[in-house]
Every structure is written in structure tokens, then in C-alpha cells.
Amino acid sequence: MISSVRLKPLNWHPHIAPVELSEATPEQLEAMKVTPSAKKVSEYVRTLVHDPESYVARTVLFNAIMYVDGGLARPDRELGALGASIVNGCIFCAVTHARRHAELTKNDDVVTALYLDKPEELGPRDAAIYRFARRLSVTPSEAAPEDIASLRSVGMDDVEIIDLIHAISIFGWANRLMHVLGHADSGK
Template identity: 40%
Template sequence: MSSHYTMEERAWHAWIAAAGPDTASERQREAYETSVWPNSPYFRLLAWHPDSLSARTQLDRAIFLTRDGLPRGDRELAATVASRVNGCELCASVHARFTAAFSKDEATVLRLLQEGPEAEFSGRIGAIVDAAAALTQSPSAFGAHHVHALRAAGLSDADILDVVQATAFFAWANRLMLSLGAPAAPGAADADALGDQRANDAIAARS
């Protein structure tokens, strides 16, 4: 059972200087100010290449914030699995909170964090967990039997595509984050970034 993964807030510290009001160009400031977390050192670091960050922001919102298709809780579950498999503590905590907020099943989310996707989950949750874990480990590990299990759990082909997109996006995003910095216990210097987390948590709680 792991003690590294939690639903509590986590901070993230970049290994190189992030862009900021005094160092960024107008285009770089626009990129991080319109990102998912404008005060996050991660997004401000990505803002050094503003076109890439803007493309990432659009893709993130298209996958997770659309009202159509797979329920948001299931998308967040796939992202939580990817983050847990990749060992990204910050993303795991964020998406675990989102999963719990949308699914109203905190106990299952906590079990996933503590025991990992190797734990046995039944029904729809089990099918999504198994598929997301396999896809994150290696695309070739995701096979027809995962698709059959997702269909048997009631997912349409469009829903399955949503699972794949949510998983693939965070399988990539985790690895980028892990290569640019490290998770940390929140401190006073992280107040603005944590404010972004709390604002997004509040939106999820109201949904």
C-alpha cells in the first residue's frame, strides 16, 4: 500500500526558472494566463514555448471539459490511473479529487491511490482502470480484450475513444511534468498555485 499518493493538495517545483510577469513576453504571458492554472510554475515553465502551451490548453479543455460523451468522472478516473501508473504525485492528487467530486465515490478513489490499478475493481470502474493502466504502460499492451470489457460495461465506441484520449493525454503530460520538476509538500511560496487548484476543485464540486 502506497503512502505517496493522496487526495490532499500537492505542490510542484520546477528545476529551471519559469516565465513570469517580469521575464515573459506578451505572448508568453497570454499563454500562461489563459492556461488551466495561470499561477502554476508548471504552466509558466511551458509558457517559454507559448504556442505549445496554448495547443496543450486547447487539447486539455477539449478532452476534459466537453459536456458530450463519457461522463467527466470517468475521464478523470482514466487520468488518475495514468498518473498513478506513471508516478506523478501532483496529477494523481488533482485528478483523484476530480474523480471523487464527479463520481461521488471517494472510497474507490482512495483505494486506487493506495493500492494502485493492480487492485481488483469490478464493473465499469474495473474496465476503465484496466484499460487506462494498460494503455499508460505501453500502447501495445492495450488490446481488443480491453475494448470488449469496456463495451460489456456499457461504454459506446465514442465513450471508449474518450477513455483513450483522457488516458493518452495524461500518460504524456505526466512524463513531461516528471522531466521538468518534482512534487513537493505545499509551502508559503505555493499559495498562488494552490489557489488555482482550489478554484478548479470548487468548480468540480458545484458540477
């Protein structure tokens, strides 16, 4: 099994010099208070905050999609983000969301199946979410009524489906930001 302990976080290295906290403008410092985790101002945040207005708009939207109470359960949002990140080739985001999913569910089975390329081992709900995340990430315009029916068949309601679409879609954007602005490695 791949455990969240063995799925070590990756390091992300920006191609554009991040804003140094000691040199940040008052607007940049204020913007950095709106971090996704509200815990850490990463190099990624400090890179995005070169444009504090767009950083705040992006982060408020990201937080509303990924961390809001109600609607789709957090592990399902993380699974959608993981599926999108795998398709988009963003290893940093894939590892991050795999770890979060395993932490939230206190179970590594889903992550293990995906990392071993055995999606057939997923339960019906996880399989439907993962299939939809992949389909929506590969060619969004090919998502069809059958895809929504598949999600409904595993008990998802309209609010949960919309939340899932948001989670998958924002990673179409987030993954591309990560790729263009920097690269990830294991730090070894």
C-alpha cells in the first residue's frame, strides 16, 4: 500500500522570483492573508502575489470551491482534484491531493489503486468521481448526460455534482499555473 507517509510532499520551485516578505508592498502583505490553508505563505503564494488583486480573486474562489462547508464531501473534492491533476500531469498537485484524500478518509486504498493504475479496484462512488474527473479534464466538451447520470447513480445530488465540476475545473487552471510558473521535485 502507498501510505500518506510514503507519499512524501514534493517541493515546488518557481521560475519567477517570489515576492520576499521583507520587500512586499502593503497590498501584497494584505493579499497573502488570504492563503488556501491560512497557515503558510508558500513560494507559490509569494509568486502569485506579484499581482495581489488577481491573487486574492483566485484564492477566494479556490477556498470557496475546495474548503467550503456543505455540499460535496471534502474527500470527494480531493478525489476530483487528484483525477484532474493526474490527467494534467501536475505531480505536485497529484501528490498533495492524494495525501489529503488519504488523510481525510484515514484510508489509502483509493490512492493506492490510482497510483498503481488500477481504477477498477475503486468502489462505485469513487470510480464514478474518478472517471468523471478524467473525462472532464481530458476533453471538457465531451462530458455528456451519461456522465451526470453515472454520478447520480452513486447517490450524488445536483449540488454535489456542481461542487465536483468546480473542483475538477479549478484544477484545470491550477495545474496550468503550477506548470508555467515553476516545477516540482522530491528535493533529493
